[in-house]
Amino acid sequence: MNITTLMREAISNLLSNKVRSLLTMLGIFIGVGAVIAMMSVGLGAKDSISSQMSQLGADSLYVYPGNFSESVRNIGTVTTEDAAALAELKSIDSISPTISGQQVSISRAGKKTSSLNVTGVTPTFQAIENYTMASGRFFTQDDLDRNDLVTVIGSEVGALFFETGENPIGQTLRINGQPYEIIGVFTKKGAGGMGGTSVDQGIYLPLTTAYNRLFTRLKGTLNQIVLKTKSGYTSQQAVDDAKALMRERHNILEGKPDDFSVVNLQEMVTAMNSVMSTFVLFLGGVAGISLLVGGIGIMNIMLVTVTERTREIGLRKALGAKNRDIQVQFLVESSVLSMLGGILGIIFGYLLAFGIAALASNAGTKIVPAVNLLIIIGTTLFSIGIGLFFGIYPASRAAKLDPVIALRTE
């Protein structure tokens, strides 16, 4: 018997008992649907996190004051001198030191006032953070040298203070009461980056201006230094160099914990990815249990079918069907059943995933469900496999029937 004949017969047999076939499929349908929905939402979330991270630049290191993993008695400060020293390291290409303050009052003459984050940056900031300008320009060293009262704003800040069509460039914003001329607006970047507000909501000043006008009491300290690894060096080498230098500069004795942190973004991406992958697999595994239950349902129904069709099996054997033919016939039937359940489940799963993604997007988290051909093919094959596996026992029961007895059965 060729496979098309077998498939046709299997489908016609399944159609002859539609309600039962549908109910049997339901187990696989729900199982596959759940697996697909979990996987695609999970992978979508993972993708969106890692793409955000890679926008930050995977070869970036972050130096922060304080220690995230160990308690230190005196939280050290990271200073502009530290930054200058780090910039001299042979494994470091460029650095971007920043100081930021939260809830700074921002206003525009005659308009409303908002509290926003203000960050003091150097000209390297734009390149290292990989931001582009929607209009205007970024700071130059001259702006820093002159302590100019200029600012670059994020796109949402622009939208907050200016009407659509109004050009913010050259306009004045009051930051803590002082007038700053807007010289540039960043391109909209979308969802927030790592652990902070999005660049879209940020207001940036030259580092020197920030020290002299805004954060006068924090002069010389930094919230963060972003280091770009020089090509030819691994980020781990750069981390080691930076740590050694910082320990030396901060006079930390051997055996004592660091009073600063060096974070390797690449490492974080890898760690995050592996956590997410484990999570997605775990979700898939939980959903997979329902596939198992669906498979048992298929076995159950196939056993009933074999009993019901004992006479037909006897007839087929009398007409020359070998045990193998009968076995294959029932295996094809159970696999077709689970394959159809699986295909419907895949469709259902993706509908579910896009539904969840739409809800998440409404709630502010943008997730694009991952439609992965490999997962689709894999799930289809897996559901066929389930049908095959759970069909083996009923099919071999059918195959072993004695034709004489089977023909006698009413």
Place this chain on the structure above:
Amino acid sequence: MSEKNGKNVIHTEHLKKYYVMGDIEVRALHDISLDVNYGEFAAIMGPSGSGKSTLMNILGCLDRPTDGLYMLDGTDVSEMDDSQLAEVRNQKIGFVFQSFNLLPRSSALNNVLMPLLYSKNKANAKERAEAVLEMVGLGSRMKHKPKELSGGQQQRVAVARALVNDPEIIMADEPTGNLDSKSGREIMELLIKLNQEQGKTIIIVTHDPRIGNQIPRVINVFDGMLAVNGENTIHTGWSMPGNASENKNEAGSDSALETESADGTSNGNDDVASERDGLGGAADALAAAFKNGAANNGKEEKPTEESSSTGKEAGE
């Protein structure tokens, strides 16, 4: 009989079939040695529990004998495994069942095609299936499902299915048992036609003495053994109800079946035994029945047994 092996489509020696039920050994068949020639038309008869179904199952390669030799078409099938037997059934044997055993959801054509699904010879499958359906007179009903056909038509589909692989033997287990007498007669006529025109060996199992009586060779089974000639009154008995039907014939019914039976009586009276051999005898008897049945109608048979006295009376 061994010298006839080349000629006999069925040759068995000391066939035994024992079942063990609990502690008791049931001897369903005990020492059956028989031969059936190519082109023979034979009936297996016997009361319930006599072992005739078991014999049929073994002859039909659905079952294996516990002991003994079974040569089918020159091949020893008594030691074959399941899948070899399946192949033998597929190629050499066509089954017709009492309850038709058609697949209800398949068309007549697809039902007939079924044996070809399991056959190595799939060439022109559809044409062959259509040809046999034409032959059984259902050319116009190929697309009909079994439930859209009458019982007689369903059984003809079953006969077509038995024929489609061009088997050596057709085994019919009570082929008329679920049919009214008219349809039953049509099926018998069809089987006779297959025997006469295509030379198919036909073995039917039947309870119906009217059918048994019209068939040139009757294999009687009692208690798992072949009935011995002299002991078995049924051997000669088949002629007498034929005489009775002869009278009915005169009373207006002139179906071929009945005519044939009457004639079988006249031609084969000396030959009627469970071991009646020879293609000539059986075929001649049937052929003669078709040719000159009417001419022989008046011929009286002297009953040889008391049991046929009713027939005698009826004849007289």
